[in-house]
């Protein structure tokens with residue numbers, strides 16, 4: 029967002045509300061990155077997180093020494109950090125963030141803190157991590173205290189008090205919910221067992237593409253991917269969810285740059301929150317009806333049931349409320365559809381320009397979640413000589429890691445072959461072990477759906493490429509790769525292509 033865009037968004041009443049915002053305080057933690065040693069620091073305490081989901085680490089924050097002492101110490105530590113000048117009153121560094129935050133953050137990091145840098149985004153000091161080495165330090169060495177999420181007012185609204193998996197703070201509730209989704213939806217065995225459903229969805233797509241091929245008309249491939257990704261997730265979770273009802277439009281409220289996140293005391297007044305409230309009402313009815321239908325259906329004993337059946341069957345044993353179940357379902361719909369569609373869309377767009385595309389190079393250049401989800405340090409710790417306070421909000425720029433010139437030869441160039449060399453391929457798996465390449469994150473909070481995504485990806489792309497030759501519509505000068513930013517980054521323009529049935533099939 030440019031500064032003028034930001035001010036338009038904030039509106040005239042901002043100053044009044046900002047004056048009431050609580051500055052909050054954290055404790056210390058440290059991180060040595062062998063470049064410019066510095067100390068890193070603080071962010072609002074997570075006291076607003078729901079008590080059922082709090083972790084021990086959150087308690088540490090709450091029981092810190094007196095706020096005044098801690099506040100001045102924190103402020104001293106903050107000042108030592110590499111940080112851009114040009115801080116404005118109230119909005120601080122927010123005006124430096126353009127409409128593509130991952131680009132802005134990467135540019136700022138190059139000039140002011142290639143490993144770590146402190147930005148004051150409105151009321152919230154935020155640590156930006158931009159190098160593979162810094163990523164390793166936080167995601168591996170300090171994973172246990174880096175695994176929480178900062179509070180988000182929008183996530184509270186959309187996910188029933190953040191009792192989903194993605195936005196819930198690190199702790200017992202998260203551990204159990206994550207285990208539920210992994211065991212009953214995302215393991216390699218579960219993904220394999222869903223193959224028939226995936227094939228069925230692919231047949232539907234192929235029928236649609238064949239019709240366009242027969243008519244010789246262009247088809248909106250982006251839209252096909254959106255519906256396909258949506259349907260695959262819905263199939264796995266509910267058996268089926270009618271498309272019209274299952275539209276996925278949640279991501280708009282969850283990006284890294286909501287006003288709510290950076291001016292917490294504004295949350296009640298913010299337009300994004302208001303929109304989220306309106307939005308969740310629609311979803312709430314749908315989820316209620318899905319749960320009711322599952323409760324009333326009689327399952328034959330051969331039937332393993334879908335994911336909703338599983339959640340209902342463990343509801344009592346795990347002490348899940350109906351809202352918790354709805355939050356987890358919402359999360360799966362949200363996390364599973366946009367990222368998949370975006371990755372497919374970029375890969376197909378690249379495929380049109382270079383025939384030898386691999387999923388990995390596509391994700392290196394176009395990470396669908398370029399800033400991952402925000403993380404949050406929950407305890408003080410020492411690492412290699414640097415000190416970072418507990419309570420620090422962190423943005424990890426995966427997009428910058430994928431383009432780090434010290435890690436990649438010609439990083440801006442799309443070169444699928446780099447992943448085809450065996451050694452590189454093995455090192456740069458998706459499992460979060462190679463800190464130059466983290467499209468699914470790494471550590472405890474990394475994406476649990478890599479198997480699921482790979483299976484979805486392979487079956488649809490293989491079929492589209494095998495059965496059809498694809499052409500740009502007449503008069504088209506090429507594919508516009510301009511990005512647009514939400515919680516994830518997608519191409520701005522839809523991908524219109526003409527399919528021709530491949531003759532030798």
Ligand code: HEM
Pocket residue numbers: 193194195206209261359360363364365367368371395396397400401402466467468469470472473474475476477480481
């Ligand atoms: C191309 C596809 C996908 C990409 C690139 C992707 C990427 C990511 C990333 C970067 C994170 C955050 C990691 C972190 O903050 O440390 C994440 C978290 C998550 N993803 Fe994915 N994802 C994809 C597909 C999916 C699918 C299909 C599902 C579910 C069906 C899913 C479910 C989740 C969940 C539940 C989390 C939160 C994990 C936690 O907080 O413990 N993702 N994903």
